[in-house]
Amino acid sequence: MYIQEDLTTTPYEIPDISWNLTPELQEKFNRYRAFSKLILNEDRTAIADIVEDTSRRAAFEEKKMQEAAEEAFQMQRRALESQGVTAMARMMFRTQVATMEADDIIRCRGLAEVWKPGTYSTGDVRLYENIPYSCCQSHDSTANSGWNPADAPSLWSPYHGTSPDAALPYKPPTGAHDVYKAGEYAEWINGKIMQALRDTNFSPEVVPDDWIEIV
Numbered sequence: 001m002y003i004q005e006d007l008t009t010t011p012y013e014i015p016d017i018s019w020n021l022t023p024e025l026q027e028k029f030n031r032y033r034a035f036s037k038l039i040l041n042e043d044r045t046a047i048a049d050i051v052e053d054t055s056r057r058a059a060f061e062e063k064k065m066q067e068a069a070e071e072a073f074q075m076q077r078r079a080l081e082s083q084g085v086t087a088m089a090r091m092m093f094r095t096q097v098a099t100m101e102a103d104d105i106i107r108c109r110g111l112a113e114v115w116k117p118g119t120y121s122t123g124d125v126r127l128y129e130n131i132p133y134s135c136c137q138s139h140d141s142t143a144n145s146g147w148n149p150a151d152a153p154s155l156w157s158p159y160h161g162t163s164p165d166a167a168l169p170y171k172p173p174t175g176a177h178d179v180y181k182a183g184e185y186a187e188w189i190n191g192k193i194m195q196a197l198r199d200t201n202f203s204p205e206v207v208p209d210d211w212i213e214i215v
Contacts, residue, residue: 025050035060086111097125102159103166105132115149117141131168132159136177153178160184164214167193173201185214 021029028050029036035057039049093111105112105125115126115133119142124135126149133149133156141147141155149156153174160180161167167185171178180186180196188194188204193214200210 019047021047021050098123101162103161103163106159106161106166106168117143117145117147120155126156128156131171133157134159160186164193164195170194170203172203175201188213 025047032050032052035053037051037053038047039051040046041048090111090113093108094113097105097112100108109127109130109132112125112127112132115128119140120126120135121138122135126133126135128149131149135155136157137155139147139155141152146152147155149158157178158168158171162184164185167187170186170188173179179199179201182196182198184196186194186196186204188211194204194211195214197210197212200207202210204211204213
């Protein structure tokens with residue numbers, strides 16, 4: 001806020017005036033706060049009125065709008081940059097997934113396309129319920145939404161981790177294409193990490209001797 005004499009536009013710093021405000025002036029001061037403009041009486045000894053400094057408020061609001069617009073622009077720029085990086089990573093994943101190790105696919109599964117009904121070829125990789133699957137039989141599920149990787153095990157095979165940190169929740173094998181091979185890992189009940197001691201299509205509960213718990 002600043003002091004103004006007799007409605008002139010020149011601000012003054014006058015320490016020896018009376019700052020006693022009437023209830024009406026106090027209400028105006030509370031209303032305008034930082035944008036209060038004090039009008040002094042003729043002998044400059046007391047505050048005669050308090051008005052709003054609309055020009056300073058307008059300048060302040062304009063600056064805020066400019067800052068908000070700049071922040072919005074920067075946020076959009078960062079988002080586009082992030083999208084560009086993500087898009088590039090997804091493209092690289094698609095082009096290299098055929099030669100990637102199972103553990104790397106599991107660790108990078110967030111880059112895989114999410115499964116949806118459509119036409120698939122053997123070797124296609126899709127993510128379903130945060131589990132990466134490999135298509136093991138070409139098919140068209142466009143009109144068959146139930147042929148998802150979890151419910152159509154003859155069409156899709158889940159990846160199995162070959163190191164403890166890549167262990168995924170245990171999925172019961174349904175055939176030769178998705179058995180757990182010796183040395184592969186699975187996350188069992190209560191987060192236990194189990195390693196297959198030999199090729200097996202049995203769970204740690206059914207045939208405990210086929211598995212060992214990793215401490």
